[in-house]
Amino acid sequence: MPQTKTWKVRVTLFFILVGGVLAMVAVVTDHWALLSPHLEHHNETCEAAHFGLWRICTTRIAVRDKEDKNCERITLSGEKNCSYFRHFNPGESSEIFEFTTQKEYSISAAAISIFSLGFIIVGSICAFLSFGNKRDYLLRPASMFYAFAGLCLIVAVEVMRQSVKRMIDSEDTVWIEYHYSWSFACACAAFTLLFLGGLLLLLFSLPRMPQNPWESCMDAEQEH
Numbered sequence: 001m002p003q004t005k006t007w008k009v010r011v012t013l014f015f016i017l018v019g020g021v022l023a024m025v026a027v028v029t030d031h032w033a034l035l036s037p038h039l040e041h042h043n044e045t046c047e048a049a050h051f052g053l054w055r056i057c058t059t060r061i062a063v064r065d066k067e068d069k070n071c072e073r074i075t076l077s078g079e080k081n082c083s084y085f086r087h088f089n090p091g092e093s094s095e096i097f098e099f100t101t102q103k104e105y106s107i108s109a110a111a112i113s114i115f116s117l118g119f120i121i122v123g124s125i126c127a128f129l130s131f132g133n134k135r136d137y138l139l140r141p142a143s144m145f146y147a148f149a150g151l152c153l154i155v156a157v158e159v160m161r162q163s164v165k166r167m168i169d170s171e172d173t174v175w176i177e178y179h180y181s182w183s184f185a186c187a188c189a190a191f192t193l194l195f196l197g198g199l200l201l202l203l204f205s206l207p208r209m210p211q212n213p214w215e216s217c218m219d220a221e222q223e224h
Contacts, residue, residue, distance in 0.1 A: 023116060023149065034180075035178045119148045143200075
């Protein structure tokens with residue numbers, strides 16, 4: 001591979017590595033969405049919650065500010081009660097979440113995110129092996145695996161978004177307000193880096209196309 005392409009590939013792989021780290025952070029953390037109820041009186045207890053792909057954490061905080069009618073400005077600094085979703089750990093208690101959110105949504109988002117991490121691992125193996133002698137062709141399947149990983153992540157993001165929306169619309173929960181948190185942002189950023197990085201890596205790893213009508217692909221620039 002020419003030197004001009006080598007540094008482009010390395011820079012692209014660096015951004016893909018950052019995307020892989022962000023994807024891992026998004027999958028293992030539980031700050032995808034923050035939920036809060038609307039308060040009618042200033043002396044009520046705010047039962048805020050945040051959750052991710054695997055578990056939900058709730059926090060009860062007494063609100064004493066008369067002007068604060070919601071929990072959005074209250075940080076989850078109180079005592080947390082975290083539990084894994086029942087379909088992942090039958091011994092844990094998460095009846096409210098299990099009943100008010102579709103089980104299929106949560107399982108689907110978790111499964112798709114695992115596929116994304118799998119694609120990242122396989123792509124990284126191909127990228128690592130491509131540094132061997134005359135193995136530049138492995139960058140092409142690696143780029144496709146990274147692009148597939150990004151697509152899986154954005155699908156998981158959309159599934160979680162629909163899950164949150166249906167939970168808020170449900171009459172069985174006290175949470176009527178929500179906003180997405182940093183785990184959600186990590187997943188979106190990982191999608192951008194992995195998908196665009198995969199496409200750029202594929203573009204940089206392709207051999208030079210013939211520039212003259214009498215040239216063929218075999219006469220074009222050879223890979224080293």
